Amino acid sequence: MTATAPSTRSRPRALTFGNVWLSVALVAILFIYPFVFGKAMNFGISTLLFAGFAMSWNILGGWAGQTSLGHAALLGIGAYSMTLLATPERLPPFLTSPLAPWWGALIGMVIAVAVAAVWGWLTFRLQGSYFALSSIAVALVIRLVVINSNWTGGAEGLFMPDLPKFFGFDLFDRETEYWLAFGFVVLTLVITHLIRRSRMGYALQAVREDEDGARALGIDPARMKLLAFMLSAALMALGGSLYALYLQAFEPHTILELPLSIQIALLAIIGGRTTIQGPLVGALVLSIFGEVFRNVFSNANLLIYGVLILLVTLFAPQGIMGLFNRAGSKLGTAR
Amino acid sequence: MDQVAVTAFFQTLVQGLLTGGLYALIGTGLSLIFGVMRVINFAHGDFLAIGMFITLLLFKTFNIDPYLSLLVAAPLGFGLGYFIQRFVLSRLGDRLSEGSMLATLGLGLIISNSLLLGFGAQPQSINVPYAINTFKFAGVQVSVSLLIAGLGTVLAISALNLVLYRTELGRAIRATAQNPLGAELQGVKTSNIQAIVFGVGVSFAAIAGVLLMPLLYTFPTVGENYVTKAFIVTVLGGLGNLPGAIAGGLVLGVIESLGAFYVSNNYRDAYGLIAFLLVLLLRPEGLFGKTVKRV
Numbered sequence: 001m002t003a004t005a006p007s008t009r010s011r012p013r014a015l016t017f018g019n020v021w022l023s024v025a026l027v028a029i030l031f032i033y034p035f036v037f038g039k040a041m042n043f044g045i046s047t048l049l050f051a052g053f054a055m056s057w058n059i060l061g062g063w064a065g066q067t068s069l070g071h072a073a074l075l076g077i078g079a080y081s082m083t084l085l086a087t088p089e090r091l092p093p094f095l096t097s098p099l100a101p102w103w104g105a106l107i108g109m110v111i112a113v114a115v116a117a118v119w120g121w122l123t124f125r126l127q128g129s130y131f132a133l134s135s136i137a138v139a140l141v142i143r144l145v146v147i148n149s150n151w152t153g154g155a156e157g158l159f160m161p162d163l164p165k166f167f168g169f170d171l172f173d174r175e176t177e178y179w180l181a182f183g184f185v186v187l188t189l190v191i192t193h194l195i196r197r198s199r200m201g202y203a204l205q206a207v208r209e210d211e212d213g214a215r216a217l218g219i220d221p222a223r224m225k226l227l228a229f230m231l232s233a234a235l236m237a238l239g240g241s242l243y244a245l246y247l248q249a250f251e252p253h254t255i256l257e258l259p260l261s262i263q264i265a266l267l268a269i270i271g272g273r274t275t276i277q278g279p280l281v282g283a284l285v286l287s288i289f290g291e292v293f294r295n296v297f298s299n300a301n302l303l304i305y306g307v308l309i310l311l312v313t314l315f316a317p318q319g320i321m322g323l324f325n326r327a328g329s330k331l332g333t334a335r
Numbered sequence: 336m337d338q339v340a341v342t343a344f345f346q347t348l349v350q351g352l353l354t355g356g357l358y359a360l361i362g363t364g365l366s367l368i369f370g371v372m373r374v375i376n377f378a379h380g381d382f383l384a385i386g387m388f389i390t391l392l393l394f395k396t397f398n399i400d401p402y403l404s405l406l407v408a409a410p411l412g413f414g415l416g417y418f419i420q421r422f423v424l425s426r427l428g429d430r431l432s433e434g435s436m437l438a439t440l441g442l443g444l445i446i447s448n449s450l451l452l453g454f455g456a457q458p459q460s461i462n463v464p465y466a467i468n469t470f471k472f473a474g475v476q477v478s479v480s481l482l483i484a485g486l487g488t489v490l491a492i493s494a495l496n497l498v499l500y501r502t503e504l505g506r507a508i509r510a511t512a513q514n515p516l517g518a519e520l521q522g523v524k525t526s527n528i529q530a531i532v533f534g535v536g537v538s539f540a541a542i543a544g545v546l547l548m549p550l551l552y553t554f555p556t557v558g559e560n561y562v563t564k565a566f567i568v569t570v571l572g573g574l575g576n577l578p579g580a581i582a583g584g585l586v587l588g589v590i591e592s593l594g595a596f597y598v599s600n601n602y603r604d605a606y607g608l609i610a611f612l613l614v615l616l617l618r619p620e621g622l623f624g625k626t627v628k629r630v
Contacts, residue, residue, distance in 0.1 A: 067436070122616060129375045129436050133566050134615055137608045140563065144608075148601040258559055262440060269437060300451040306444030313437045314426055 022277055023189055026284075030185065034178050041174035047287035048181035049243050054267035054279030055188035056235035061265060062273035063195060064228040065208030066124070067132045070139030072260040074112045074233045078240025079247075079255055080146065081108030083158045090151050090158075101163050101171060105241035109234045115142075116233030120226045127211075136258060143256040157251025160244060171245055180242055185280065188235055192276050204228055259302065266305045270312050272319025281320055342474045347596045348589060353481045355588020356488040357543055361561055362568030362580040363492055364539030370575030371512040371532045374424060374435040378443035379565045380558025382412060382537045386544020387553040388450055394461045401463060401549050402483065408541040416537030420530040443558065450555035458552035466549035484546040491542055492581060495535070499577075508532055512575075540565075560604075567611040573621020582623055586610075 033044050057071050082104035088095040099107075123134040146152045160172075169176040195201040206214035207221045214221055244250060254260075271282020286308070290301045297303055316323050365379050376382075389408045393399040419442065427434035466480040499505035510518035511528045519525050543561075551557075568587050572579025587607050594606035614622060 067433070122612075126615060126619070128432055130615065130619070132436060133375070133570070134612060136563060136566070137612050137615075141605055141608050141612075144602060144605045148599075258563075259556070262444070266437075266440070297448070297452065299456060300448035302444045303448035303452070306441040306446075306448060309437055309441035310423070310445070313430075313434050313441065314423065317430060317434070 051283035052184040058268040060232040063204040068135040070135035073139035073142040074236035075240035076256040078108040078237030079244035082241035112233040112237035120229040272321030275321035278321040351589035351592030355585035356485040359581040359584025360488040364536035366569045366580040368536040377439040380562030381443040381446040382540035383544040384558040386541030390548040412538035412541030413534040416534035420533035480549040
């Protein structure tokens with residue numbers, strides 16, 4: 001994460017892809033997808049969800065520059081909250097009748113924000129790789145608690161019970177789920193755009209580039225990082241409830257594991273963590289790769305992630321979007 | 336206290352110390368790499384997995400005794416580490432701290448998923464008759480393979496100490512750890528030294544893998560468990576602090592086995608993690624020593 005040289009910033013209107021139109025184009029593609037590939041809904045939904053996870057991760061990981069390798073825990077909080085609150089027999093003293101999934105999702109978001117607040121308050125004094133290490137530890141502790149508690153379904157996990165209709169839509173219908181996931185991605189994208197040009201966005205980037213410098217400008221780095229983490233956690237939990245809907249049954253080994261956290265972080269970093277659409281592009285590219293090579297690699301699909309992150313780290317530290325932007329700015333200056 | 340309780344306590348303690356020795360071996364490799372290069376090796380557990388799978392492969396195809404595969408695994412680990420530092424990590428330049436994390440994460444994924452492709456996901460183990468033997472010493476039962484593992488750990492760490500403090504190479508390594516530029520100016524080829532150090536670190540992980548193989552099942556993602564153990568050990572002892580890593584390993588082993596015995600076995604992995612978080616937050620320099628004594 002090196003500071004952008006001032007010369008590139010003052011360059012006259014280079015053709016960069018970091019603008020609103022690229023987002024509109026990407027959203028348009030996602031909008032058209034179900035009309036063209038109506039049969040491959042599962043692929044579409046999981047791609048969208050992971051794109052949304054990566055976008056949510058990037059609010060903390062990209063804009064605040066704090067590499068978390070524990071975000072699966074927040075996703076899990078969303079998934080577990082919604083499912084548990086819809087299954088009252090698991091929470092006898094607190095709950096007598098099932099709670100509608102949208103309220104469950106909302107409560108999940110609130111819990112995730114609270115967890116993130118404590119988590120961040122504890123560990124944001126750690127910098128760089130140390131923060132990453134601590135995030136692994138916190139997430140693993142959360143996972144152990146879930147595995148060893150009865151009311152969470154333990155190591156066996158949970159089944160999604162019957163759910164009421166959502167404004168007349170069946171929540172288990174793949175098409176409904178696609179549009180919910182689509183809404184989730186659009187939400188994360190819009191929020192990222194808003195952050196980018198907001199006071200908070202500039203403060204976050206200042207903290208990312210130089211924490212002491214930011215402090216000298218009157219920015220409270222701890223507070224900014226905490227805000228970013230809480231926002232990131234809320235979105236992550238929302239996505240987690242949608243993921244639970246999509247999976248219908250899940251267990252701690254699929255939803256709270258370290259590889260999932262790593263996968264989410266790598267999607268964003270491979271796509272380009274310093275750009276707005278990077279995580280989305282990363283998720284699209286890696287999902288397509290994964291689909292193409294599915295028969296070759298089957299369950300070893302993270303191999304591609306490993307190879308790509310190695311290539312990105314060595315040759316394109318700004319990720320795929322960084323490559324585009326570099327090409328774009330060359331085009332722009334050539335004109 | 337009655338006799339049974341005392342014996343049980345010592346049994347748990349010895350078990351913890353022996354397991355802790357292995358953790359120390361894994362942690363020493365990680366800590367050495369960090370001490371010299373400021374790189375946290377996220378693939379450390381996967382290098383351990385490589386050691387386990389080499390042992391498995393040699394045993395299954397040529398029926399080679401698991402401990403003999405040390406002769407293959409240790410040099411191979413060294414070569415792999417040397418190569419990775421020389422051709423991957425050294426290219427990162429000023430992006431080292433963030434870049435090395437991502438690069439080693441990537442290498443780890445490549446290793447574990449390649450193992451998955453090559454060996455399948457099902458857990459595998461090897462069967463050596465003498466390894467499951469146990470013997471009794473003053474009422475405390477010890478498994479033979481765990482004792483061999485403890486012995487191997489002591490040997491490996493002593494050898495490392497000998498090299499670090501008694502040879503010219505060790506002096507060069509220590510100089511590189513203290514001040515790479517200064518070392519370079521004194522005629523130390525630091526790029527070579529760093530590659531050697533990474534090689535030794537990886538080799539230690541592979542050795543630990545070999546020593547673990549007669550004790551445990553292995554599967555391609557086994558490294559995940561051990562990389563967190565390695566992080567815990569090194570942070571407990573202070574990152575880059577070698578005696579600290581040894582002590583950290585023993586402490587972790589004892590915490591785990593006492594916690595599992597007296598509190599709850601289900602949370603076995605949690606005790607170390609919580610100790611890790613506490614130390615990271617309250618004493619980032621590690622449990623031992625006021626200042627970080629590097630390598």
